[in-house]
Amino acid sequence: MKSRRCLVLIVLALACLFSLSAGSREGFDFHLDGGVSFVRGSQLAPFGGVSLGIHGNVYGMEGFAIGSVMTQPGGSATGMNATMEFSTEMGFRFLWRLFSTEATISRVLVDVGYFTQWLELPNQPNVIHRMCNGIMVRSGIRTVVWTGYLYQIELGVAYQKAVLPAFSEYDGLVISLNLF
Amino acid sequence: MKKNIWLFGLLLAMILLVIPSCDLLNTISGVIPDFSFSEPNLIFGSYELPSTYEGHYLYQLDLSLEGGYFCRGSDYSSVSGSYEIEYDHLELLRSSGTLVLSDGLDGKEKSKMKFSFEADVDEGPCCLTLDGRRFLFLGR
Structure with a gap:
């Protein structure tokens, strides 16, 4: 009972906090994230995920979760080192408004997330091993390119870097498309 | 009598649904891979x-x-x-x-x-x- 009260209080506190930053294009925001990152130089890694957060007049913050599939597991299509590779990441996204007009709004974004590399090795089928994991930082720009009645499309360009531990294989350019 | 027929029909439908769904569950659980959090053996x-x-x-x-x-x-x-x-x-x-x-x-x-x-x-x-x-x- 006590824990339920605490939960209600937390939700109310959050709602108050969010309402402080209410205004035009402000408030709760939910996105379906998708796109492609270029890992290991030029290898494609499509990704998808969700993000949920709050946008103020200038600042914004979102929690996000994304999953990415490497088209060349272990860096090669031969499958000699790995037959499947994907990564998962969860973290927070911080946004700053760069400029805005009636039609569009551009934001600078900084993602700080915890990533994990998952691999299926040859000779060990149907077992997914956890390999490298650590802190991923991503920074770039996201711009609203189309706004509808209930949803909008944002296009983003960013650069991601695995910083702790340094894992250069996942460093690279990211092009993202955000719906809603 | 009518009620019994309904009950029998319901039972039969449940059995017919449960048997393939068990089979389906086995198939699905066979497809889902195991996730290993321990370090893999790369050198064997x-x-x-x-x-x-x-x-x-x-x-x-x-x-x-x-x-x-x-x-x-x-x-x-x-x-x-x-x-x-x-x-x-x-x-x-x-x-x-x-x-x-x-x-x-x-x-x-x-x-x-x-x-x-x-x-x-x-x-x-x-x-x-x-x-x-x-x-x-x-x-x-």
Whole structure:
């Protein structure tokens, strides 16, 4: 009972906090994230995920979760080192408004997330091993390119870097498309 | 009577639904992979420490995926036992750490060796260096 009260209080506190930053294009925001990152130089890694957060007049913050599939597991299509590779990441996204007009709004974004590399090795089928994991930082720009009645499309360009531990294989350019 | 027919029909429908759904569950659970949070064994396989004489070897080492090993010396003596890996650095193409062989390479005593493992991005495993001795990968 006590824990339920605490939960209600937390939700109310959050709602108050969010309402402080209410205004035009402000408030709760939910996105379906998708796109492609270029890992290991030029290898494609499509990704998808969700993000949920709050946008103020200038600042914004979102929690996000994304999953990415490497088209060349272990860096090669031969499958000699790995037959499947994907990564998962969860973290927070911080946004700053760069400029805005009636039609569009551009934001600078900084993602700080915890990533994990998952691999299926040859000779060990149907077992997914956890390999490298650590802190991923991503920074770039996201711009609203189309706004509808209930949803909008944002296009983003960013650069991601695995910083702790340094894992250069996942460093690279990211092009993202955000719906809603 | 009508109620009994309905009940019987319902029971039959449930049985007909449950049997294939169990089968479907088995199929689905078979497809879903197991997730392993422990460090994988990247180094298993057969290796050879070549001799300075061409075509000869000093040691042939077989590391099984299950943690057993078999080592044959150039004098045809052989040793088998178990091994353990401790990684200092774990990456698919380049990893290093400590390898503990229960009976060493020559069967005299337990042996703890520093190892580094290298793999080619396209060709797969390449070599295993044990205390500075470079064993070449033969196969798995």
